Amino acid sequence: MSNYIVENLRKEIEAFKADVKTEKVGLVMEVFDGIAKVSGLSDIKSSEMVTFPNGETGVVLNLEEDAVGVIILGDFSKIKEGDEVKATGKILEIPVSDNILGRVVNAIAMPVDGKGTIKASKTYPIEKVAPGVVTRLSVDQPVATGIKAIDAIIPVGRGQRELIIGDRQTGKTALAIDAILNQKGQNMICVYVSIGQKDSKLRKLGARLEAGGAMDYTVIVSAGASEAAAMSYIAPYSGVAVAEYFMDQGKDVLIIYDDLSKHAVAYREISLLLRRPPGREAYPGDVFYLHSRLLERACRRNTKYGGGSITAFPIIETQAGDISAYIPTNVISITDGQIFLETDLFYKGIRPAVNVGSSVSRVGSSAQIKAMKKVAGTLKLDLAQYRELEAFAQFGSDLDESTKKQLERGKRSVEVLKQLQYAPVKTEHQVVTFYALTKGFMDDVPVNKIKEFEQGLIEYTERHAKVFYKEVLESKMWTEKGEEQLKKTIVDFKASFQK
Amino acid sequence: MAKISPKNIGEAIYRATEGKSGNDLSVALKRSAQILRDKRMLGKSREVLSALQDIVDKNTGTVRMKVTTAKVMPIGERKKLEGEIKQKYKAQKVVSEFFEKAELLGGVRVEVGDEVLDNTYRNKLRQLEQFLIQGK
Numbered sequence: 001m002s003n004y005i006v007e008n009l010r011k012e013i014e015a016f017k018a019d020v021k022t023e024k025v026g027l028v029m030e031v032f033d034g035i036a037k038v039s040g041l042s043d044i045k046s047s048e049m050v051t052f053p054n055g056e057t058g059v060v061l062n063l064e065e066d067a068v069g070v071i072i073l074g075d076f077s078k079i080k081e082g083d084e085v086k087a088t089g090k091i092l093e094i095p096v097s098d099n100i101l102g103r104v105v106n107a108i109a110m111p112v113d114g115k116g117t118i119k120a121s122k123t124y125p126i127e128k129v130a131p132g133v134v135t136r137l138s139v140d141q142p143v144a145t146g147i148k149a150i151d152a153i154i155p156v157g158r159g160q161r162e163l164i165i166g167d168r169q170t171g172k173t174a175l176a177i178d179a180i181l182n183q184k185g186q187n188m189i190c191v192y193v194s195i196g197q198k199d200s201k202l203r204k205l206g207a208r209l210e211a212g213g214a215m216d217y218t219v220i221v222s223a224g225a226s227e228a229a230a231m232s233y234i235a236p237y238s239g240v241a242v243a244e245y246f247m248d249q250g251k252d253v254l255i256i257y258d259d260l261s262k263h264a265v266a267y268r269e270i271s272l273l274l275r276r277p278p279g280r281e282a283y284p285g286d287v288f289y290l291h292s293r294l295l296e297r298a299c300r301r302n303t304k305y306g307g308g309s310i311t312a313f314p315i316i317e318t319q320a321g322d323i324s325a326y327i328p329t330n331v332i333s334i335t336d337g338q339i340f341l342e343t344d345l346f347y348k349g350i351r352p353a354v355n356v357g358s359s360v361s362r363v364g365s366s367a368q369i370k371a372m373k374k375v376a377g378t379l380k381l382d383l384a385q386y387r388e389l390e391a392f393a394q395f396g397s398d399l400d401e402s403t404k405k406q407l408e409r410g411k412r413s414v415e416v417l418k419q420l421q422y423a424p425v426k427t428e429h430q431v432v433t434f435y436a437l438t439k440g441f442m443d444d445v446p447v448n449k450i451k452e453f454e455q456g457l458i459e460y461t462e463r464h465a466k467v468f469y470k471e472v473l474e475s476k477m478w479t480e481k482g483e484e485q486l487k488k489t490i491v492d493f494k495a496s497f498q499k
Numbered sequence: 500m501a502k503i504s505p506k507n508i509g510e511a512i513y514r515a516t517e518g519k520s521g522n523d524l525s526v527a528l529k530r531s532a533q534i535l536r537d538k539r540m541l542g543k544s545r546e547v548l549s550a551l552q553d554i555v556d557k558n559t560g561t562v563r564m565k566v567t568t569a570k571v572m573p574i575g576e577r578k579k580l581e582g583e584i585k586q587k588y589k590a591q592k593v594v595s596e597f598f599e600k601a602e603l604l605g606g607v608r609v610e611v612g613d614e615v616l617d618n619t620y621r622n623k624l625r626q627l628e629q630f631l632i633q634g635k
Binding site: 009012016018019021022023024025026040041042066186384410 | 505506516550582610612613615616617622623630631
């Protein structure tokens, strides 16, 4: 046995070749709060990796006349004044491979889930110029999130950047997790980037994804609240580098940045420590570029350039519903639409608490299948009219028949859009529900029975309207024959339900 | 107004003293010291001197080399190394400092500015250690 160990070691030592080359070396002048000021290191590039004697890595962020500002990625407590810092000549990159799927990694793609090392043959730079115009395709393939309010009213397409914005505890993360859970069997890779979140929350979330079988196609990139601001700063870029690795294989990727408010705060902290001049709300001047260069990497590439797409769901947490603050307005202007979640709706029991009026998808119905477009086309307008009438109806009791009808339909629409957490609904089921709603089949169902009706309707139609389902699944639209079958099935179901 | 750096002061002192000798030089140096005092930069005098040294070296084509070995380097090898460095950096003059550190075990470490060529046994052992840990 010992001979075997000695023999193996001998072979390894024989295979080792010492690499002697001239290196650029600097000296640590000062270290504080995850930042090091290093003298020397002439000709170093911005975003270049440097190594410290204890094996920690750093990234050059500030190039000054006689020193460079380095952010330390890891434990900085053992770095001291006078330590040698070596330039690597490489822009910060992370190891990537298919083995990363199902794993929880930190901001430099090192596993933190205790499941051992991740073998990787390739590295990807975390900073990359976004794909150019000629390589892109317009967004016209839907991302089925499984959330009725989104898929019907604010459709998201593959390659789109849709912001999820709302106060604390309004269900922003829940919405994103539901979207991941619904990607099972949809040929989509998911990357969840957790920025400055509590480890307990991440643990809970990972367990939820595991239980839903979503970890098979998901990667979690985590920069916890206890880690240095530098890790939070680079985590989204690492996440998108992982996403790009899969997109380069022609795959569709969904990436969630949870959340970019904390990312901006981490960047502010780093910038202030590096003595960059503060601007509005003490954020540095390039905080817009921080997010625009990240979100611009979401795209749908044409087949000539390898195909694949990255759909981004950045999350922003607002304070007391103030969407006119600096970071929310920046990210709203960068993204292709926003899903606005409201505390009032949440406490009224309307969950997901999506404010349909303030939410928008700039890509719009081109990212919807034809069947969904047909049933949900007027839903947003109907709901807007309902909200207006609802306010108006509070002043008078004597309403005409059509107004009453519209109000009743509105109440049912709101009820249909309610959905439990971690219970995404398949697109074909959504089509059946919205068909029944918009064609008036639910008008005489009591509001408090709508959920029960919807559940029963899906189960019943799945058994008795197979032609309709087949048509929607295969050709994304129904024919007259399928519609007739569905109508008949709904009528039959209603008769049995009302008994 | 922009902050005055030690490099700026060094550059100013160099220009004020360039080509001067004797009494003129001592007057210029005295004024330089007064400026440092007036600008409350006496605490930065080490950085100023270092910047001044760099400027002088650059203008006179001087390269400063620091050589560390485990044992004393023979004179012949020192001359050979200086010659090579002179050629590599296209320098007029090489100013060398030689140090001995037994912990390097063997080999030589040459430092020129922020460039380091570490061919010591200690560094090779460190690399072997990393190689065995990382399995690369």
